[in-house]
Amino acid sequence: MNKSLCSLLVFFLFILSTPAQEKQKDTTAVDSVKTDLTKKGVVIKDVIVEKREEINxxxxxxxxxxxxxLPGLGQIYNKRYWKVPIVYAAIGTGVYAYVYNDDLxxxxxxxxxxxxxxxxxDEFYDPNNSGVVPGSPDLSDTALQDGQERYQRDRDLALVVTIGLYALNIIDANVDAHLRQFNVDDNLSMDFKPYLEYNPINANPNYGMALTIKF
Incomplete structure:
Protein backbone atom coordinates (compact mmCIF):
# COMPACT_ATOMS: atom_id res chain seq x y z
CA MET A 1 0.00 0.00 0.00
CA ASN A 2 2.84 2.40 0.86
CA LYS A 3 4.58 1.83 -2.47
CA SER A 4 1.28 2.26 -4.35
CA LEU A 5 0.57 5.62 -2.71
CA CYS A 6 4.10 6.89 -3.34
CA SER A 7 3.90 5.75 -6.97
CA LEU A 8 0.59 7.59 -7.32
CA LEU A 9 2.15 10.80 -6.01
CA VAL A 10 5.10 10.54 -8.42
CA PHE A 11 2.77 9.81 -11.36
CA PHE A 12 0.59 12.80 -10.49
CA LEU A 13 3.65 15.04 -10.33
CA PHE A 14 4.80 13.81 -13.75
CA ILE A 15 1.40 14.35 -15.40
CA LEU A 16 0.90 17.82 -14.02
CA SER A 17 4.40 18.91 -14.95
CA THR A 18 3.52 18.62 -18.65
CA PRO A 19 4.62 21.82 -20.43
CA ALA A 20 1.71 24.19 -20.75
CA GLN A 21 3.13 27.03 -22.81
CA GLU A 22 0.90 28.32 -25.54
CA LYS A 23 1.25 31.12 -27.97
CA GLN A 24 -0.95 33.99 -26.96
CA LYS A 25 -0.91 35.72 -30.32
CA ASP A 26 -4.13 35.51 -32.27
CA THR A 27 -3.08 36.48 -35.77
CA THR A 28 -6.24 37.20 -37.68
CA ALA A 29 -6.38 38.69 -41.13
CA VAL A 30 -9.04 41.25 -40.34
CA ASP A 31 -8.79 43.07 -43.62
CA SER A 32 -6.89 41.48 -46.46
CA VAL A 33 -6.86 44.21 -49.03
CA LYS A 34 -5.40 43.37 -52.40
CA THR A 35 -6.01 46.46 -54.41
CA ASP A 36 -2.66 47.31 -56.06
CA LEU A 37 -2.79 50.86 -54.79
CA THR A 38 0.15 53.03 -55.67
CA LYS A 39 1.23 55.53 -53.08
CA LYS A 40 4.55 57.28 -53.35
CA GLY A 41 5.93 54.48 -55.43
CA VAL A 42 4.98 51.76 -52.92
CA VAL A 43 2.51 49.09 -53.94
CA ILE A 44 0.22 48.14 -51.05
CA LYS A 45 -1.08 44.61 -51.49
CA ASP A 46 -2.04 43.20 -48.07
CA VAL A 47 -3.09 44.82 -44.84
CA ILE A 48 -2.99 42.40 -41.90
CA VAL A 49 -4.04 43.35 -38.42
CA GLU A 50 -2.74 41.24 -35.54
CA LYS A 51 -4.87 40.88 -32.44
CA ARG A 52 -2.98 39.97 -29.28
CA GLU A 53 -4.57 38.47 -26.22
CA GLU A 54 -4.36 40.69 -23.18
CA ILE A 55 -2.55 39.41 -20.09
CA ASN A 56 -4.68 38.96 -16.99
CA LEU A 70 -13.03 22.39 -5.67
CA PRO A 71 -10.21 20.20 -7.05
CA GLY A 72 -10.13 20.39 -10.84
CA LEU A 73 -12.04 23.66 -11.05
CA GLY A 74 -8.84 25.62 -11.62
CA GLN A 75 -7.90 23.26 -14.45
CA ILE A 76 -11.31 23.91 -16.02
CA TYR A 77 -10.69 27.65 -15.66
CA ASN A 78 -7.39 27.19 -17.51
CA LYS A 79 -9.21 25.12 -20.17
CA ARG A 80 -7.08 22.07 -19.31
CA TYR A 81 -10.07 19.77 -19.30
CA TRP A 82 -7.98 16.62 -19.81
CA LYS A 83 -6.37 17.12 -16.40
CA VAL A 84 -9.66 17.01 -14.47
CA PRO A 85 -10.07 13.19 -14.58
CA ILE A 86 -6.44 12.80 -13.50
CA VAL A 87 -6.98 15.14 -10.54
CA TYR A 88 -10.06 13.28 -9.37
CA ALA A 89 -8.55 9.85 -9.96
CA ALA A 90 -5.45 10.75 -7.93
CA ILE A 91 -7.26 12.42 -5.03
CA GLY A 92 -10.02 9.79 -5.10
CA THR A 93 -7.45 7.00 -4.83
CA GLY A 94 -5.86 8.72 -1.85
CA VAL A 95 -9.23 9.14 -0.14
CA TYR A 96 -10.13 5.50 -0.82
CA ALA A 97 -6.83 4.30 0.66
CA TYR A 98 -7.44 6.41 3.76
CA VAL A 99 -10.99 5.11 4.29
CA TYR A 100 -9.92 1.50 3.63
CA ASN A 101 -7.07 1.56 6.15
CA ASP A 102 -9.06 3.54 8.71
CA ASP A 103 -11.84 0.92 8.64
CA LEU A 104 -9.38 -1.94 9.19
CA ASP A 122 -14.73 -10.33 18.53
CA GLU A 123 -14.81 -11.08 14.81
CA PHE A 124 -11.27 -12.46 14.83
CA TYR A 125 -11.71 -14.95 17.69
CA ASP A 126 -13.98 -17.47 15.95
CA PRO A 127 -16.83 -17.68 18.50
CA ASN A 128 -18.85 -19.96 16.18
CA ASN A 129 -16.09 -22.56 15.81
CA SER A 130 -15.91 -21.94 12.06
CA GLY A 131 -12.34 -20.70 11.79
CA VAL A 132 -9.07 -22.39 10.88
CA VAL A 133 -8.87 -24.05 14.29
CA PRO A 134 -12.40 -24.29 15.76
CA GLY A 135 -12.65 -22.77 19.20
CA SER A 136 -9.29 -20.98 18.91
CA PRO A 137 -8.69 -17.33 17.95
CA ASP A 138 -7.97 -16.81 14.26
CA LEU A 139 -5.69 -13.91 15.21
CA SER A 140 -3.73 -13.72 18.44
CA ASP A 141 -3.55 -10.62 20.63
CA THR A 142 -0.10 -9.87 19.23
CA ALA A 143 -1.39 -10.15 15.65
CA LEU A 144 -4.24 -7.77 16.46
CA GLN A 145 -1.82 -5.24 17.92
CA ASP A 146 0.53 -5.50 14.93
CA GLY A 147 -2.40 -5.21 12.55
CA GLN A 148 -3.80 -2.04 14.09
CA GLU A 149 -0.36 -0.42 14.11
CA ARG A 150 0.20 -1.33 10.48
CA TYR A 151 -3.16 0.01 9.30
CA GLN A 152 -2.69 3.14 11.37
CA ARG A 153 0.61 3.84 9.58
CA ASP A 154 -0.96 3.18 6.17
CA ARG A 155 -3.94 5.39 7.04
CA ASP A 156 -1.70 8.26 8.11
CA LEU A 157 0.43 7.88 4.97
CA ALA A 158 -2.70 7.91 2.80
CA LEU A 159 -3.80 11.13 4.52
CA VAL A 160 -0.43 12.80 3.87
CA VAL A 161 -0.42 11.72 0.22
CA THR A 162 -4.00 12.92 -0.28
CA ILE A 163 -3.17 16.32 1.20
CA GLY A 164 -0.09 16.47 -1.04
CA LEU A 165 -2.17 15.67 -4.13
CA TYR A 166 -4.70 18.33 -3.16
CA ALA A 167 -1.89 20.87 -2.81
CA LEU A 168 -0.40 19.82 -6.15
CA ASN A 169 -3.79 20.37 -7.76
CA ILE A 170 -3.71 23.99 -6.54
CA ILE A 171 -0.06 24.52 -7.54
CA ASP A 172 -0.66 23.05 -10.99
CA ALA A 173 -3.59 25.39 -11.65
CA ASN A 174 -1.54 28.41 -10.57
CA VAL A 175 1.58 27.51 -12.58
CA ASP A 176 -0.45 26.52 -15.62
CA ALA A 177 -2.21 29.90 -15.61
CA HIS A 178 1.19 31.63 -15.45
CA LEU A 179 2.60 29.62 -18.36
CA ARG A 180 -0.47 30.17 -20.51
CA GLN A 181 0.26 33.91 -20.40
CA PHE A 182 3.97 33.53 -21.09
CA ASN A 183 4.73 35.71 -24.10
CA VAL A 184 6.18 33.67 -26.95
CA ASP A 185 5.16 36.14 -29.66
CA ASP A 186 7.08 35.77 -32.91
CA ASN A 187 7.56 39.53 -32.91
CA LEU A 188 9.75 39.25 -29.83
CA SER A 189 13.29 39.05 -31.12
CA MET A 190 16.81 40.29 -30.59
CA ASP A 191 19.13 40.96 -33.49
CA PHE A 192 22.84 41.70 -33.18
CA LYS A 193 24.59 42.68 -36.41
CA PRO A 194 27.22 45.06 -37.77
CA TYR A 195 26.19 48.31 -39.40
CA LEU A 196 27.73 50.89 -41.70
CA GLU A 197 26.71 54.52 -41.97
CA TYR A 198 28.26 57.61 -43.46
CA ASN A 199 28.96 60.80 -41.61
CA PRO A 200 26.69 63.47 -43.14
CA ILE A 201 29.39 66.14 -42.66
CA ASN A 202 32.56 64.62 -44.08
CA ALA A 203 31.05 61.54 -45.78
CA ASN A 204 33.44 59.25 -43.90
CA PRO A 205 32.13 55.78 -43.14
CA ASN A 206 31.38 54.82 -39.54
CA TYR A 207 31.51 51.17 -38.55
CA GLY A 208 29.90 49.57 -35.53
CA MET A 209 27.57 46.93 -34.12
CA ALA A 210 23.84 47.33 -33.70
CA LEU A 211 21.64 45.55 -31.15
CA THR A 212 17.98 45.58 -32.09
CA ILE A 213 15.28 44.38 -29.71
CA LYS A 214 11.75 44.03 -31.05
CA PHE A 215 8.68 43.95 -28.80
Whole structure:
Protein backbone atom coordinates (compact mmCIF):
# COMPACT_ATOMS: atom_id res chain seq x y z
CA MET A 1 0.00 0.00 0.00
CA ASN A 2 2.84 2.40 0.86
CA LYS A 3 4.58 1.83 -2.47
CA SER A 4 1.28 2.26 -4.35
CA LEU A 5 0.57 5.62 -2.71
CA CYS A 6 4.10 6.89 -3.34
CA SER A 7 3.90 5.75 -6.97
CA LEU A 8 0.59 7.59 -7.32
CA LEU A 9 2.15 10.80 -6.01
CA VAL A 10 5.10 10.54 -8.42
CA PHE A 11 2.77 9.81 -11.36
CA PHE A 12 0.59 12.80 -10.49
CA LEU A 13 3.65 15.04 -10.33
CA PHE A 14 4.80 13.81 -13.75
CA ILE A 15 1.40 14.35 -15.40
CA LEU A 16 0.90 17.82 -14.02
CA SER A 17 4.40 18.91 -14.95
CA THR A 18 3.52 18.62 -18.65
CA PRO A 19 4.62 21.82 -20.43
CA ALA A 20 1.71 24.19 -20.75
CA GLN A 21 3.13 27.03 -22.81
CA GLU A 22 0.90 28.32 -25.54
CA LYS A 23 1.25 31.12 -27.97
CA GLN A 24 -0.95 33.99 -26.96
CA LYS A 25 -0.91 35.72 -30.32
CA ASP A 26 -4.13 35.51 -32.27
CA THR A 27 -3.08 36.48 -35.77
CA THR A 28 -6.24 37.20 -37.68
CA ALA A 29 -6.38 38.69 -41.13
CA VAL A 30 -9.04 41.25 -40.34
CA ASP A 31 -8.79 43.07 -43.62
CA SER A 32 -6.89 41.48 -46.46
CA VAL A 33 -6.86 44.21 -49.03
CA LYS A 34 -5.40 43.37 -52.40
CA THR A 35 -6.01 46.46 -54.41
CA ASP A 36 -2.66 47.31 -56.06
CA LEU A 37 -2.79 50.86 -54.79
CA THR A 38 0.15 53.03 -55.67
CA LYS A 39 1.23 55.53 -53.08
CA LYS A 40 4.55 57.28 -53.35
CA GLY A 41 5.93 54.48 -55.43
CA VAL A 42 4.98 51.76 -52.92
CA VAL A 43 2.51 49.09 -53.94
CA ILE A 44 0.22 48.14 -51.05
CA LYS A 45 -1.08 44.61 -51.49
CA ASP A 46 -2.04 43.20 -48.07
CA VAL A 47 -3.09 44.82 -44.84
CA ILE A 48 -2.99 42.40 -41.90
CA VAL A 49 -4.04 43.35 -38.42
CA GLU A 50 -2.74 41.24 -35.54
CA LYS A 51 -4.87 40.88 -32.44
CA ARG A 52 -2.98 39.97 -29.28
CA GLU A 53 -4.57 38.47 -26.22
CA GLU A 54 -4.36 40.69 -23.18
CA ILE A 55 -2.55 39.41 -20.09
CA ASN A 56 -4.68 38.96 -16.99
CA UNK A 57 -2.41 39.28 -13.92
CA UNK A 58 -5.14 37.87 -11.66
CA UNK A 59 -5.63 34.67 -13.68
CA UNK A 60 -3.07 32.57 -11.71
CA UNK A 61 -4.61 33.62 -8.39
CA UNK A 62 -8.10 32.86 -9.64
CA UNK A 63 -7.07 29.44 -10.93
CA UNK A 64 -5.43 28.57 -7.60
CA UNK A 65 -8.47 29.83 -5.67
CA UNK A 66 -10.87 27.78 -7.79
CA UNK A 67 -8.80 24.61 -7.33
CA UNK A 68 -8.65 25.24 -3.59
CA UNK A 69 -12.45 25.40 -3.44
CA LEU A 70 -13.03 22.39 -5.67
CA PRO A 71 -10.21 20.20 -7.05
CA GLY A 72 -10.13 20.39 -10.84
CA LEU A 73 -12.04 23.66 -11.05
CA GLY A 74 -8.84 25.62 -11.62
CA GLN A 75 -7.90 23.26 -14.45
CA ILE A 76 -11.31 23.91 -16.02
CA TYR A 77 -10.69 27.65 -15.66
CA ASN A 78 -7.39 27.19 -17.51
CA LYS A 79 -9.21 25.12 -20.17
CA ARG A 80 -7.08 22.07 -19.31
CA TYR A 81 -10.07 19.77 -19.30
CA TRP A 82 -7.98 16.62 -19.81
CA LYS A 83 -6.37 17.12 -16.40
CA VAL A 84 -9.66 17.01 -14.47
CA PRO A 85 -10.07 13.19 -14.58
CA ILE A 86 -6.44 12.80 -13.50
CA VAL A 87 -6.98 15.14 -10.54
CA TYR A 88 -10.06 13.28 -9.37
CA ALA A 89 -8.55 9.85 -9.96
CA ALA A 90 -5.45 10.75 -7.93
CA ILE A 91 -7.26 12.42 -5.03
CA GLY A 92 -10.02 9.79 -5.10
CA THR A 93 -7.45 7.00 -4.83
CA GLY A 94 -5.86 8.72 -1.85
CA VAL A 95 -9.23 9.14 -0.14
CA TYR A 96 -10.13 5.50 -0.82
CA ALA A 97 -6.83 4.30 0.66
CA TYR A 98 -7.44 6.41 3.76
CA VAL A 99 -10.99 5.11 4.29
CA TYR A 100 -9.92 1.50 3.63
CA ASN A 101 -7.07 1.56 6.15
CA ASP A 102 -9.06 3.54 8.71
CA ASP A 103 -11.84 0.92 8.64
CA LEU A 104 -9.38 -1.94 9.19
CA UNK A 105 -7.63 0.01 11.94
CA UNK A 106 -10.93 0.50 13.80
CA UNK A 107 -11.82 -3.19 13.47
CA UNK A 108 -8.46 -4.42 14.74
CA UNK A 109 -8.39 -1.86 17.55
CA UNK A 110 -11.92 -2.76 18.71
CA UNK A 111 -11.08 -6.47 18.72
CA UNK A 112 -7.81 -5.87 20.56
CA UNK A 113 -9.49 -3.76 23.25
CA UNK A 114 -12.18 -6.44 23.81
CA UNK A 115 -9.51 -9.14 24.10
CA UNK A 116 -7.76 -7.11 26.77
CA UNK A 117 -11.08 -6.68 28.56
CA UNK A 118 -11.53 -10.45 28.71
CA UNK A 119 -14.10 -10.92 25.93
CA UNK A 120 -13.80 -13.60 23.25
CA UNK A 121 -16.64 -12.50 21.00
CA ASP A 122 -14.73 -10.33 18.53
CA GLU A 123 -14.81 -11.08 14.81
CA PHE A 124 -11.27 -12.46 14.83
CA TYR A 125 -11.71 -14.95 17.69
CA ASP A 126 -13.98 -17.47 15.95
CA PRO A 127 -16.83 -17.68 18.50
CA ASN A 128 -18.85 -19.96 16.18
CA ASN A 129 -16.09 -22.56 15.81
CA SER A 130 -15.91 -21.94 12.06
CA GLY A 131 -12.34 -20.70 11.79
CA VAL A 132 -9.07 -22.39 10.88
CA VAL A 133 -8.87 -24.05 14.29
CA PRO A 134 -12.40 -24.29 15.76
CA GLY A 135 -12.65 -22.77 19.20
CA SER A 136 -9.29 -20.98 18.91
CA PRO A 137 -8.69 -17.33 17.95
CA ASP A 138 -7.97 -16.81 14.26
CA LEU A 139 -5.69 -13.91 15.21
CA SER A 140 -3.73 -13.72 18.44
CA ASP A 141 -3.55 -10.62 20.63
CA THR A 142 -0.10 -9.87 19.23
CA ALA A 143 -1.39 -10.15 15.65
CA LEU A 144 -4.24 -7.77 16.46
CA GLN A 145 -1.82 -5.24 17.92
CA ASP A 146 0.53 -5.50 14.93
CA GLY A 147 -2.40 -5.21 12.55
CA GLN A 148 -3.80 -2.04 14.09
CA GLU A 149 -0.36 -0.42 14.11
CA ARG A 150 0.20 -1.33 10.48
CA TYR A 151 -3.16 0.01 9.30
CA GLN A 152 -2.69 3.14 11.37
CA ARG A 153 0.61 3.84 9.58
CA ASP A 154 -0.96 3.18 6.17
CA ARG A 155 -3.94 5.39 7.04
CA ASP A 156 -1.70 8.26 8.11
CA LEU A 157 0.43 7.88 4.97
CA ALA A 158 -2.70 7.91 2.80
CA LEU A 159 -3.80 11.13 4.52
CA VAL A 160 -0.43 12.80 3.87
CA VAL A 161 -0.42 11.72 0.22
CA THR A 162 -4.00 12.92 -0.28
CA ILE A 163 -3.17 16.32 1.20
CA GLY A 164 -0.09 16.47 -1.04
CA LEU A 165 -2.17 15.67 -4.13
CA TYR A 166 -4.70 18.33 -3.16
CA ALA A 167 -1.89 20.87 -2.81
CA LEU A 168 -0.40 19.82 -6.15
CA ASN A 169 -3.79 20.37 -7.76
CA ILE A 170 -3.71 23.99 -6.54
CA ILE A 171 -0.06 24.52 -7.54
CA ASP A 172 -0.66 23.05 -10.99
CA ALA A 173 -3.59 25.39 -11.65
CA ASN A 174 -1.54 28.41 -10.57
CA VAL A 175 1.58 27.51 -12.58
CA ASP A 176 -0.45 26.52 -15.62
CA ALA A 177 -2.21 29.90 -15.61
CA HIS A 178 1.19 31.63 -15.45
CA LEU A 179 2.60 29.62 -18.36
CA ARG A 180 -0.47 30.17 -20.51
CA GLN A 181 0.26 33.91 -20.40
CA PHE A 182 3.97 33.53 -21.09
CA ASN A 183 4.73 35.71 -24.10
CA VAL A 184 6.18 33.67 -26.95
CA ASP A 185 5.16 36.14 -29.66
CA ASP A 186 7.08 35.77 -32.91
CA ASN A 187 7.56 39.53 -32.91
CA LEU A 188 9.75 39.25 -29.83
CA SER A 189 13.29 39.05 -31.12
CA MET A 190 16.81 40.29 -30.59
CA ASP A 191 19.13 40.96 -33.49
CA PHE A 192 22.84 41.70 -33.18
CA LYS A 193 24.59 42.68 -36.41
CA PRO A 194 27.22 45.06 -37.77
CA TYR A 195 26.19 48.31 -39.40
CA LEU A 196 27.73 50.89 -41.70
CA GLU A 197 26.71 54.52 -41.97
CA TYR A 198 28.26 57.61 -43.46
CA ASN A 199 28.96 60.80 -41.61
CA PRO A 200 26.69 63.47 -43.14
CA ILE A 201 29.39 66.14 -42.66
CA ASN A 202 32.56 64.62 -44.08
CA ALA A 203 31.05 61.54 -45.78
CA ASN A 204 33.44 59.25 -43.90
CA PRO A 205 32.13 55.78 -43.14
CA ASN A 206 31.38 54.82 -39.54
CA TYR A 207 31.51 51.17 -38.55
CA GLY A 208 29.90 49.57 -35.53
CA MET A 209 27.57 46.93 -34.12
CA ALA A 210 23.84 47.33 -33.70
CA LEU A 211 21.64 45.55 -31.15
CA THR A 212 17.98 45.58 -32.09
CA ILE A 213 15.28 44.38 -29.71
CA LYS A 214 11.75 44.03 -31.05
CA PHE A 215 8.68 43.95 -28.80
Missing amino acids: PLAPSKAAFFSAI YDRFRTAFKRRKAGFID
